[in-house]
Amino acid sequence: MADARVDQAAPPVLELRGMTKRFPGVLANDRIDFDLRRGEVHALLGENGAGKSTLMNVLYGLYHPDEGEIRINGKSVAIGSPKEAIEHGIGMVHQHFMLVPVMTVTENIVLASEPRQGGIFLDYDSAAERVRKLSDSFNFAIDPDAKVESITVGQQQRVEILKALYRGADILILDEPTAVLTPQEADELFGILGTLQREGMSIIFITHKLREVLEIAERITVLRRGKKIETVPREGSTQDTLARLMVGREVLLRVDKTAAAPAEPLLTVENLSVVDERGLEAVRGVSFEVRAGEIVGLAGIDGNGQTELIDALTGLMAPENGRVRVGDRDVTTENAHQHLEHGVGHIPEDRQRRGLVLDFTLAENLALHDYRKSPNSYFGWLRPGRIVSAAKSLLKEFDVRGGGPQTRASSLSGGNQQKVVVAREVSRDPRVLIAAQPTRGLDVGAIEFVHRRLVEERDEGRAVLLISLEIDEILSLADRILVIYEGQIVAEYGPDVTEQALGIAMTGGTREGAAA
Amino acid sequence: MSVTPAAQPPPQQEPTTLAARFALYQRAGGVITPLLTTLLALFIAGLVVRFTTGASPLDTGRAILDGSGLTWFIPESVMDIRSVAGTYDDWPSEAEARLNAEINLQQTLIFTTTLILTGLAVAFAFRCGLFNIGGQGQFFVGAIVAVAVGAEVSGVGRVLHVPLVLLCAALAGAVWAGIAGILRATVGAHEVITTIMLNWIAYWIGSYLFSLGGPLQSDRSRQVPISNDVQESAKLHVFWGDFQGLHVGFFIAIAALVAFYLILNRTTLGYGVRAVGYNPEAARYGGISVSRNYFLAMAISGLFAGLAGAVDIMGWQYRYGQIDIQQSDIGFAGIAVALLGRNTSIGIFFSALLFGALLTGSNTRNLALPIEPELAGNMTLIVQGLVVLFVAADLVILYLWRFRKRLGLPRREPKAVGS
Incomplete structure (x- = not known):
């Protein structure tokens, strides 16, 4: 869809060139190029750990890049802190909201940039008025005087967006915004993003959900293992092609299963x-x-x-x-x-709080339910050899990567941690x-x-x-x-x-x- | 630094429990931080000496080292004692100096023995996520029972008497700590509060038992609030030294270190204790009873502390009295030993040795000449307090450091972005 709203000829509002960020032992961003045109929604797609959030945290001044250049409206800038990012018109809505629950919407929005009367007293009324105008102009339906703890998660997210707009953002970064929303709330969010777009906002939308990307993004940049794989337009992209770019191989999106044959x-x-x-x-x-x-x-x-x-x-x-x-x-x-x-086997909701003892090794975690039983132990004495060798074959069977039986569970990625939990629960038959x-x-x-x-x-x-x-x-x-x-x-x-x-x-x- | 293509910054989870936080700390610091902690504590103690007495911190340190007897391991250094100017008016002969070092070393190891056991009492509970402040009270209970069984039971022969006393005292300690464990497990009363209360209960029970006319007061010296001596058959064999020499309790402590390691790492009991310590919610989900482990961990902790009391009585004190109860703080010293020793067997051995050496080396007899006696007697307390302070502060520093790292903030060189 060649969108009239997006000016193809004008210089991009934002350009990242050769962004590189290293963490000890890990290359999180490897010479990534990225550009954002005025008035477009540009999705940043990738698996967990692909480097999406790192890239955006660099842009927002939370991380310092090791190499690379940031250009805003064609001019090279240095962003050393979120404050500088805001000055350059960049706003970010994090996955976990940064709101004070007991304060009102207005107080949250003006926090740290309060309008003051005589330089000392908070001019709450004029702040509330500004928030109300802003909210109305985008159809946000937010009561500026409501306490944040009393409004829904979807509304809280809109407060975060308002906060960015209030501070004059024209580039908006949304980090996995739908993760916390119900399907209906997600639809409302997409509506809002459409309005913002018409007003000339440029939006970067971080996600790993393919359906959403196809629903709202004009262009999609796919990251994999810290590298930019490709930037593709929405036209011609399907969930399958995007998944292949993201994972690097064919992925079965539809679960392949026969009809159930329920018994007793x-x-x-x-x-x-x-x-x-x-x-x-x-x-x-x-x-x-x-x-x-x-x-x-x-x-x-x-x-x-x-x-x-x-x-x-x-x-x-x-x-x-x-x-x-x-x-x-x-x-x-x-x-x-x-x-x-x-x-009864139980894959718990929260693998880090409940499913795993993060300070235990993988072998110890795999023995969590059965460490008292033979062959894991013998009259109260553990048999580490047996526990480790059993773990070794389970880790292989369930394709757990990033560590062996003696690796601490905390050092694994979320996906591999979950595989360990699944391996333990399923293997107990x-x-x-x-x-x-x-x-x-x-x-x-x-x-x-x-x-x-x-x-x-x-x-x-x-x-x-x-x-x-x-x-x-x-x-x-x-x-x-x-x-x-x-x-x-x-x-x-x-x-x-x-x-x-x-x-x-x-x-x-x-x-x-x-x-x- | 090897750069792998996997763009997976190590996931950072917030450690939730005391034990989990400590495990993180242990991994991050290794053996360096405890050493630095010790050196820093000694350095500050040196400054205190400097500014309060004007004495040279180096001379004081040297005097403590000599007084601890650790110089005995390096025979040539024994005579270096003369290099400390003005310390002695009459230089001891080489043989005298050597004997002096030997006696001091024996005292150091006697303290080390007790400190190992009280340190283990703190460490074991710690590994279950519990903070056992009650080592002192459990030590009292062990000592009282050791005196009672050691002095009042007679005619059973050494082979039976020694194990009987050890067993009774250890069980008494276990029961004492177990009370706090049960309270935590059933009604959730915090062990820090209950163990402190139990300390005072033990303190006053002991004071009553040894008071004039009290049930355990001596038959022979009716004017002194002190117990009878334990029977010869209840005394531990002294294998090194004639003047209050080193007793075989030292090997009991070493055996306890090994037992501590084996129980924690090689038994199903230890697995449960560690699982609960690291993550009680995951343990519960895994079918492990959290309350049962709270009780067991406390009881086993008390076992170590009770044993410490018994070994002290049977090895060199032989009797116990009101004065001893009032002056004892070896149970509390166990907290510093465990913290500095990172709650591991090897760490506890070395930190117990350090505190044992400090206790001996800084007592008034050994330090009277270079610095004032009042300060000398408190040197250990100063170092002990600083160590606990630093270990706690280290955790804070480590957190700040991790926090910086998590945000990817540079140390102090904001690199220019672009050209």
């Missing part, structure tokens, strides 16, 4: 209620079953009781009411150790596999691996419960889909439900509403 129920949940740490009923009378040989997807927006449900199903939290059975065994009141013993957000934060290659593995586990006759916040993941893997909303299962669908219907059910609309 292995996980049966009856009328389960769970009370969370604050004493609130987070799971309210949930009943479902997962059969051998099927993947049941549990879709829902974060914080609708998924975490508490998982904890209750794995013995990490005692349910208030109801029953959980694994096969014929009632495990409702059993602890985590007993669940593990009776055939569980009857029921509970996979909570198994691909969170992973790149395309690792996602492909985990997905394929989950389907294999299904085909071997395990009951797989997949809990995910990603609609795409649920749709491509699940044989049956349950939707959880405010602690209750509100809908059940077959595998061919539309994304639209699922999205509505996830936000509390009924099945009828979805059909309408």
Whole structure:
């Protein structure tokens, strides 16, 4: 699409030439060239660790480049700090918002650049007025006086964007902006970006999600392992071509699987209620079953009781009411150790907080559930030789790169850490596999691996419960889909439900509403 | 620096627990930081000497070294004592100097023995993410039980008596620390608070037991608040030296160092303790009982401290009294030993040796001449305090340094971008 808004002839508003950034032992950016035209959305696409964030942090003055030149409007500039970046009209919205929750939207926006009366007192009213005007002109629908903690994540993101605009940015860097948003919020964000673009803003959009790139970017620059691979226009690009550029080989985006052949129920949940740490009923009378040989997807927006449900199903939290059975065994009141013993595998939501002991070696981590058992130990004595050799073959089977059995888990990349967790859970031959957000934060290659593995586990006759916040993941893997909303299962669908219907059910609309 | 094509900056996770933070620190600092910490502490102690007494820090250091007896290992240096001008009016003969060094070394190693054990008491809990401040109280309980069983039980023969006393004292220490462990595991009461409270309970129980007319007070000297001597059969064999020589408790401490290493790294128990120490949430997810490990780690810590009390009584003190209780701080010194020794077996051996040498070398007898006695007696405390301060401050410095590195900030040479 030759976009009239983008002036092809004018010099780019931003040009990076030969940007190089080294970290000890790692070349994070290797002579990267990049340019941004006025009024365009330019996506920076790459797997985790490809060097996208590093490049943008260099541009924003957070890192100092080892080599390379930054040109803004054709002039060479040095950016030594975020403050200088802002002076050059660059604004950045980080993945994790930098907002003070107890302060109002206006206070957050004017923080560190407050308009003052007589040089001392904060002129709050005029600041709020400016924020309101700015917000209205872009249809942001933000109340300048609302406390940040009381508005939604999507709105908080808009506050971050407003903050950049307030400081006079005309180049906006968005670092993985949709990672925290629901599908509906992401659509709203894209609408806003369109408005900004029409106003002449130039936007750099960092992501590893292919669909988004094709939806909003005019041009796409692909990074892989610190190098720029190519800059391509949106026209003529498909998810498959982009994935190949990104990963460097053919990637199977569609999960290749046959129809499920469900057999006997292995996980049966009856009328389960769970009370969370604050004493609130987070799971309210949930009943479902997962059969051998099927993947049941549990879709829902974060914080609708998924975490508490998982904890209750794995013995990490005692349910208030109801029953959980694994096969014929009632495990409702059993602890985590007993669940593990009776055939429950659990890929936890947070691999760093829960799934791994980061200061342990990979071998020690792989033995986490079974270190007390033969052959890992013998009358209370560990047998490091056995533990290491078992680890060696698992690491090979699951293609874990970046370290051997004696490497500390903390030094692995996220994708490889997750492979270690998957290796441990799957290798124990569980009857029921509970996979909570198994691909969170992973790149395309690792996602492909985990997905394929989950389907294999299904085909071997395990009951797989997949809990995910990603609609795409649920749709491509699940044989049956349950939707959880405010602690209750509100809908059940077959595998061919539309994304639209699922999205509505996830936000509390009924099945009828979805059909309408 | 090798540059690999993989553009993967090592992921930086924030360590969450005490033990995890310490592991990071250990990896980052290696053996250099403890050495620097020690040197810096000694240097500052030297400055204190300089500005309060006007004495030369170098002379003072030399006097401490001589007083510690470590010079015994280098025979030629023993006579160098004369180079310290004005130290002695009558030069000792070479044989006298040599004997003096030998006796001093024995005292140093006697302290080292106790410090190893109290250091292990802190370190073991530490590896489970717990801060055992109660080594002192556990030491008291061990010493009291050792006196009771060592003095009141008789006629069992050395072969039975010695192990019996050691066992009872170690178990007493374990029970004492185990109380704090149970409280932490069940109601979540923080071990720092409870162990400090238990220290005082042990202090006053001991003071009562040894008071005039108290249950454990001596039958022979009714006017002194002190216990009976332990039976001959409960004394540890002295294998080196005639005047308060080195006892076999030294080997018990060495064995404890080995046991510490083996339990932590080679047993399923140690695996659980370390897992809980590094990441209690992951341990719980892995089917490991966090409460059980909190209790076990504290109890084993107390075992080491109780053993320290027993070894002290059976090896050289032979009796215990109110004065001893009031003056003892060897349990607290264990904190500095463990911190400086990085909670590892080898590290604890060397830091215990260092503090043992300081305690002996800086006591008034050895330091009276170059500097004032009051200051001499407190030299160890000064160094000990500085070490704890530096280890804590090191963590802060390390954090700042990592923070800078994470942001990729240069040390101080902002490089020009472009031309």
